[in-house]
Amino acid sequence: xxxxxxxxxxxxxxxxxxxxxxxxxxxxxxxxxxxxxxxxxxxxxxxxxxxxxxxxxxxxxxxxxxxxxxxxxxxxxxxxxxxxxxxxxxxxxxxxxxxxxxxxxxxxxxxxxxxxxxxxxxxxxxxxxxxxxxxxxxxxxxxxxxxxxxxxxxxxxxxxxxxxxxxxxxxxxxxxxxxxxxxxxxxxxxxxxxxxxxxxxxxxxxxxxxxxxxxxxxxxxxxxxxxxxxxxxxxxxxxxxxxxxxxxxxxxxxxxxxxxxxxxxxxxxxxxxxxxxxxxxxxxxxxxxxxxxxxxxxxxxxxxxxxxxxxxxxxxxxxxxxxxxxxxxxxxxxxxxxxxxxxxxxxxxxxxxxxxxxxxxxxxxxxxxxxxxxxxxxxxxxxxxxxxxxxxxxxxxxxxxxxxxxxxxx
Amino acid sequence: xxxxxxxxxxxxxxxxxxxxxxxxxxxxxxxxxxxxxxxxxxxxxxxxxxxxxxxxxxxxxxxxxxxxxxxxxxxxxxxxxxxxxxxxxxxxxxxxxxxxxxxxxxxxxxxxxxxxxxxxxxxxxxxxxxxxxxxxxxxxxxxxxxxxxxxxxxxxxxxxxxxxxxxxxxxxxxxxx
Ligand code: SF4
Ligand code: SF4
Numbered sequence: 011x012x013x014x015x016x017x018x019x020x021x022x023x024x025x026x027x028x029x030x031x032x033x034x035x036x037x038x039x040x041x042x043x044x045x046x047x048x049x050x051x052x053x054x055x056x057x058x059x060x061x062x063x064x065x066x067x068x069x070x071x072x073x074x075x076x077x078x079x080x081x082x083x084x085x086x087x088x089x090x091x092x093x094x095x096x097x098x099x100x101x102x103x104x105x106x107x108x109x110x111x112x113x114x115x116x117x118x119x120x121x122x123x124x125x126x127x128x129x130x131x132x133x134x135x136x137x138x139x140x141x142x143x144x145x146x147x148x149x150x151x152x153x154x155x156x157x158x159x160x161x162x163x164x165x166x167x168x169x170x171x172x173x174x175x176x177x178x179x180x181x182x183x184x185x186x187x188x189x190x191x192x193x194x195x196x197x198x199x200x201x202x203x204x205x206x207x208x209x210x211x212x213x214x215x216x217x218x219x220x221x222x223x224x225x226x227x228x229x230x231x232x233x234x235x236x237x238x239x240x241x242x243x244x245x246x247x248x249x250x251x252x253x254x255x256x257x258x259x260x261x262x263x264x265x266x267x268x269x270x271x272x273x274x275x276x277x278x279x280x281x282x283x284x285x286x287x288x289x290x291x292x293x294x295x296x297x298x299x300x301x302x303x304x305x306x307x308x309x310x311x312x313x314x315x316x317x318x319x320x321x322x323x324x325x326x327x328x329x330x331x332x333x334x335x336x337x338x339x340x341x342x343x344x345x346x347x348x349x350x351x352x353x354x355x356x357x358x359x360x361x362x363x364x365x366x367x368x369x370x371x372x373x374x375x376x377x378x379x380x381x382x383x384x385x386x387x388x389x390x391x392x393x394x395x396x397x398x399x400x401x402x403x404x405x406x407x408x409x410x411x412x413x414x415x416x417x418x419x420x
Numbered sequence: 421x422x423x424x425x426x427x428x429x430x431x432x433x434x435x436x437x438x439x440x441x442x443x444x445x446x447x448x449x450x451x452x453x454x455x456x457x458x459x460x461x462x463x464x465x466x467x468x469x470x471x472x473x474x475x476x477x478x479x480x481x482x483x484x485x486x487x488x489x490x491x492x493x494x495x496x497x498x499x500x501x502x503x504x505x506x507x508x509x510x511x512x513x514x515x516x517x518x519x520x521x522x523x524x525x526x527x528x529x530x531x532x533x534x535x536x537x538x539x540x541x542x543x544x545x546x547x548x549x550x551x552x553x554x555x556x557x558x559x560x561x562x563x564x565x566x567x568x569x570x571x572x573x574x575x576x577x578x579x580x581x582x583x584x585x586x587x588x589x590x591x592x593x594x595x596x597x
Contacts, residue, residue, distance in 0.1 A: 045464075048457070049461070329451050
């Protein structure tokens with residue numbers, strides 16, 4: 011076994027442990043946020059086991075985990091046992107595997123240990139030239155988990171829920187891709203670490219350069235992660251829990267973890283693609299020559315940005331009511347896809363004529379690009395608003411003649 | 421009532437203006453409201469450590485008590501009115517001839533199944549001598565079903581426990597003495 015293999019294994023273990031802990035604690039954070047938004051206090055009792063130390067409820071994930079372990083793993087008689095058990099595994103495996111291509115910082119400074127290659131990138135699969143494609147391919151696999159779960163449950167509500175969810179997930183892949191292509195065109199690479207480096211080099215985060223792409227991508231990523239207001243996969247009011255109605259205990263937990271991992275992935279992608287990843291002006295520098303300080307600062311900056319995005323997701327959850335399904339689809343096809351196409355075309359033109367534009371303005375600066383793309387964004391946004399394809403509202407209309415029960419019923 | 425009634429005011433939803441149809445301003449507005457609640461004051465009570473403030477203990481309906489009269493005897497005259505009034509049928513009284521000259525009967529045993537009780541307060545309304553009352557004790561717990569069936573002694577001990585904090589409703593609210 012070479013050192014490289016050992017280092018990769020260490021990275022994988024750190025990643026798995028970190029992800030699972032993060033998911034567990036994000037559940038706690040989510041419960042806190044939910045409570046605080048509703049003027050409650052939230053979980054604050056469970057602390058260190060067997061003592062009375064409460065520790066702000068930080069022991070809660072442990073208690074939740076234990077509860078799940080001791081819960082009966084129940085599969086109803088009428089389900090297709092094999093597929094029923096495979097579904098959550100498929101969805102979770104795909105959700106975890108995505109992180110192989112996602113950088114958690116930049117690189118470690120040279121360790122100067124015999125046989126260890128320098129510098130060590132904080133990424134499980136460094137130099138993966140198809141990084142974005144890999145992430146996309148794996149995130150689409152979630153649809154299989156949803157469909158398998160719904161189908162094998164042998165229950166019409168689960169099945170309808172699964173169909174609805176897959177329709178949603180597939181529809182939002184398109185705006186997701188369109189929002190992303192602008193970034194890829196501009197960076198000229200599919201590698202996530204290279205996309206960050208490009209932003210760090212120019213010092214301009216993509217969110218300033220292509221706000222339209224950011225909006226489209228952020229909305230689509232929220233929908234892909236099935237977060238409110240797009241959490242139709244588990245619209246319990248209408249579908250009694252959607253595709254995972256029949257699941258309980260550990261199996262349900264796998265689905266829920268996968269859902270949280272999707273949210274973390276979405277946050278990572280948003281930060282990496284649009285908010286400069288580990289880059290922060292005047293703090294983390296650019297390039298691969300790092301000291302220990304910058305290496306750690308980059309990890310911290312990235313983590314803080316991701317946490318902020320995740321917290322925003324959680325706040326949005328309690329801000330917007332859930333979309334109706336027809337609104338959801340209308341939003342994807344009538345607003346997000348056109349806006350994404352506008353973004354794609356504008357970015358393609360700008361990238362193609364970047365040099366000519368610089369010649370006209372007479373400087374190598376990004377300002378003309380930023381200006382044009384903001385004008386386009388605001389214009390496209392206003393047109394989308396005026397066109398208002400979402401106004402399929404079902405509020406009672408005032409009748410020209412007021413309703414008269416006597417004449418109406420007779 | 422007909423739709424042509426001139427007293428009815430028909431309201432129309434205000435039309436969404438441009439900013440509303442742009443979604444973003446309204447979204448930010450909503451987000452601000454949510455955020456304010458995130459950091460705003462909390463209304464939850466940490467129950468066992470903090471006791472809720474009961475507005476008026478005299479009209480609160482918690483655990484029952486059997487009142488005693490001035491000489492420490494149970495006030496109840498075993499008239500069965502409370503048991504009759506109880507919609508949950510949780511009061512069980514065995515009446516016996518009273519050892520005291522001033523009344524005919526007294527309850528030899530008096531049990532209330534607190535698990536069945538819905539705390540409607542009908543018993544307290546029905547009692548002609550204000551012998552049964554609901555106190556403001558709200559944390560009613562027990563380790564077994566049997567423990568939750570309160571007998572006469574227990575109900576009288578609730579009286580001893582609460583009488584200092586809560587005067588008899590008959591005195592405070594002007595009922596029979
Ligand atoms: S409070 Fe209502 S239910 Fe309870 S014992 Fe009295 S009458 Fe019965
Ligand atoms: S109504 Fe009052 S007096 Fe009559 S049995 Fe019930 S508690 Fe006793």
